Amino acid sequence: xxxxxxxxxxxxxxxxxxxxxxxxxxxxxxxxxxxxxxxxxxxxxxxxxxxxxxxxxxxxxxxxxxxxxxxxxxxxxxxxxxxxxxxxxxxxxxxxxxxxxxxxxxxxxxxxxxxxxxxxxxxxxxxxxxxxxxxxxxxxxxxxxxxxxxxxxxxxxxxxxxxxxxxxxxxxxxxxxxxxxxxxxxxxxxxxxxxxxxxxxxxxxxxxxxxxxxxxxxxxxxxxxxxxxxxxxxxxxxxxxxxxxxxxxxxxxxxxxxxxxxxxxxxxxxxxxxxxxxxxxxxxxxxxxxxxxxxxxxxxxxxxxxxxxxxxxxxxxxxxxxxxxxxxxxxxxxxxxxxxxxxxxxxxxxxxxxxxxxxxxxxxxxxxxxxxxxxxxxxxxxxxxxxxxxxxxxxxxxxxxxxxxxxxxxxxxxxxxxxxxxxxxxxxxxxxxxxxxxxxxxxxxxxxxxxxxxxxxxxxxxxxxxxxxxxxxxxxxxxxxxxxxxxxxxxxxxxxxxxxxxxxxxxxxxxxxxxxxxxxxxxxxxxxxxxxxxxxxxxxxxxxxxxxxxxxxxxxxxx
RNA sequence: GCGCGAGUAGCUCAGUUGGAUAGAGCGUCGGCCUCCGGAGCCGAAGGUCGUGGGUUCGAAUCCCGCCUCGCGCGCCA
Numbered sequence: 001x002x003x004x005x006x007x008x009x010x011x012x013x014x015x016x017x018x019x020x021x022x023x024x025x026x027x028x029x030x031x032x033x034x035x036x037x038x039x040x041x042x043x044x045x046x047x048x049x050x051x052x053x054x055x056x057x058x059x060x061x062x063x064x065x066x067x068x069x070x071x072x073x074x075x076x077x078x079x080x081x082x083x084x085x086x087x088x089x090x091x092x093x094x095x096x097x098x099x100x101x102x103x104x105x106x107x108x109x110x111x112x113x114x115x116x117x118x119x120x121x122x123x124x125x126x127x128x129x130x131x132x133x134x135x136x137x138x139x140x141x142x143x144x145x146x147x148x149x150x151x152x153x154x155x156x157x158x159x160x161x162x163x164x165x166x167x168x169x170x171x172x173x174x175x176x177x178x179x180x181x182x183x184x185x186x187x188x189x190x191x192x193x194x195x196x197x198x199x200x201x202x203x204x205x206x207x208x209x210x211x212x213x214x215x216x217x218x219x220x221x222x223x224x225x226x227x228x229x230x231x232x233x234x235x236x237x238x239x240x241x242x243x244x245x246x247x248x249x250x251x252x253x254x255x256x257x258x259x260x261x262x263x264x265x266x267x268x269x270x271x272x273x274x275x276x277x278x279x280x281x282x283x284x285x286x287x288x289x290x291x292x293x294x295x296x297x298x299x300x301x302x303x304x305x306x307x308x309x310x311x312x313x314x315x316x317x318x319x320x321x322x323x324x325x326x327x328x329x330x331x332x333x334x335x336x337x338x339x340x341x342x343x344x345x346x347x348x349x350x351x352x353x354x355x356x357x358x359x360x361x362x363x364x365x366x367x368x369x370x371x372x373x374x375x376x377x378x379x380x381x382x383x384x385x386x387x388x389x390x391x392x393x394x395x396x397x398x399x400x401x402x403x404x405x406x407x408x409x410x411x412x413x414x415x416x417x418x419x420x421x422x423x424x425x426x427x428x429x430x431x432x433x434x435x436x437x438x439x440x441x442x443x444x445x446x447x448x449x450x451x452x453x454x455x456x457x458x459x460x461x462x463x464x465x466x467x468x469x470x471x472x473x474x475x476x477x478x479x480x481x482x483x484x485x486x487x488x489x490x491x492x493x494x495x496x497x498x499x500x501x502x503x504x505x506x507x508x509x510x511x512x513x514x515x516x517x518x519x520x521x522x523x524x525x526x527x528x529x530x531x532x533x534x535x536x537x538x539x540x541x542x543x544x545x546x547x548x549x550x551x552x553x554x555x556x557x558x559x
Numbered sequence: 560g561c562g563c564g565a566g567u568a569g570c571u572c573a574g575u576u577g578g579a580u581a582g583a584g585c586g587u588c589g590g591c592c593u594c595c596g597g598a599g600c601c602g603a604a605g606g607u608c609g610u611g612g613g614u615u616c617g618a619a620u621c622c623c624g625c626c627u628c629g630c631g632c633g634c635c636a
Contacts, residue, residue: 082579311634318636346563451595518600
């Protein structure tokens with residue numbers, strides 16, 4: 001939005017309302033009418049004043065309009081409509097002139113500073129190192145990265161964090177599974193342990209381990225103690241975790257996601273954080289012994305039942321290190337933290353927050369914030385895909401990237417709200433035509449680039465102060481207004497943590513761009529028209545590119 | 560049974576925090592290529608916003624009941 005225009009109109013509205021005897025604290029809201037025939041901006045101020053002033057909305061609207069002086073704001077016409085809306089129609093030339101702000105801002109157009117440099121930690125993916133990343137992790141990667149980018153664009157200092165559950169029973173099962181594969185290589189029958197992992201990648205890791213030890217599986221098995229805690233077992237454990245972490249890193253790299261910090265669960269034990277947390281909770285009187293286990297009174301903090309912290313066997317349940325982990329986030333200076341997780345983890349939300357509250361550390365009750373996403377179904381050739389060759393029982397991120405490319409995977413994960421279930425149509429994501437929304441948007445950008453390429457014009461050389469009065473066509477005015485909405489849209493999407501708003505916006509903007517491009521020519525028009533349209537083309541190119549960048553998608557100059 | 564989420568066009572889904580006649584894409588039907596990329600554009604048909612109440616100038620949006628679907632309800636993570 002062109003904030004200069006809206007601020008100007010709102011100030012005038014406030015002044016006029018006070019003249020009528022309205023309460024001091026009024027803050028007139030301006031919004032874009034759904035129907036363009038109702039003008040560029042509208043306000044419902046008269047309706048909201050109807051009650052305090054005890055008069056009819058239309059009557060109030062009439063008196064407001066009589067007192068308004070908004071010509072200096074660029075308003076050409078004011079009218080009252082419907083139940084009492086006041087509609088503002090802007091002067092087209094005034095609107096067009098705002099394009100200069102887009103060109104001047106360039107890559108920074110759309111950025112703002114609501115975060116004021118405050119720190120926020122965005123944790124996402126956080127997959128256990130027990131296998132390749134699956135489609136759910138892919139949705140998290142796309143969502144988390146885009147949310148982080150949105151926060152950066154609105155002035156937050158963002159840390160992207162990955163939490164590794166590298167301790168616990170899962171890793172022991174994983175190690176046992178690899179040992180079972182080593183035995184298989186040595187000629188023994190395959191016996192994958194209960195709770196073990198069946199994917200092809202386990203066999204590949206076993207092969208690589210054997211290779212590093214000389215290549216003879218029988219010799220490897222004789223090397224040492226294969227029971228958990230034994231020397232060889234621990235060596236294999238370290239090898240497996242390192243292999244899978246490296247593989248996940250490669251997958252994330254293929255997806256274009258980079259993390260600033262990797263936090264290892266095991267460090268919470270070695271640093272004593274888990275012990276400290278348990279002690280603090282016990283000292284604070286929030287725990288009790290029952291049935292040989294240690295319980296936390298999470299019911300004091302709106303949980304529906306108390307939870308076990310320390311099991312009868314002396315080990316901790318998963319949420320204890322989770323609480324300790326979030327204490328470190330708070331202590332590391334992140335007084336805002338956002339966790340992106342699958343909705344199947346939603347039961348942890350109450351527990352982690354309850355644990356933090358129980359510590360009486362003055363952590364806000366809503367800390368950390370959660371963005372939960374629903375499940376993903378992958379469709380291919382009209383049927384659901386459930387099997388990946390590598391992972392066995394699930395489709396991996398790498399599979400998707402290999403099938404349709406990084407940009408399409410990202411867009412498809414981001415075009416829907418996180419809390420609705422997502423059907424990932426592989427065939428649609430593969431098509432390179434209008435049917436495919438990501439190509440449609442990228443194509444709009446490429447076409448604009450094509451104008452400059454064919455015209456032999458350096459887009460960076462376009463002068464923002466070019467006269468723009470020639471941009472009077474309806475398609476041009478629509479596109480301009482849309483482009484000017486971008487900063488407000490970014491702000492809203494960042495506040496709501498909803499990247500899909502950017503995706504929808506980009507699709508609509510691309511549509512307006514295609515329409516304009518199709519209907520109006522740029523090159524070889526009379527100079528005033530061509531120059532003005534070059535500014536518009538440049539502005540649209542900037543907005544499309546900046547929007548795509550927020551989603552982690554490239555803006556190709558040609559396709 | 561309890562908790563969380565969802566239910567909008569044949570299909571997949573938007574809907575900018577309560578606004579005016581409910582919006583896209585796909586699919587269907589019908590049009591548009593001497594011109595910067597037709598990888599595009601235009602038009603048509605298609606709706607009881609799951610359902611019944613409530614709140615108010617005004618509800619897809621907020622509140623309550625009910626129905627359907629998904630996820631979770633472990634001393635697993």
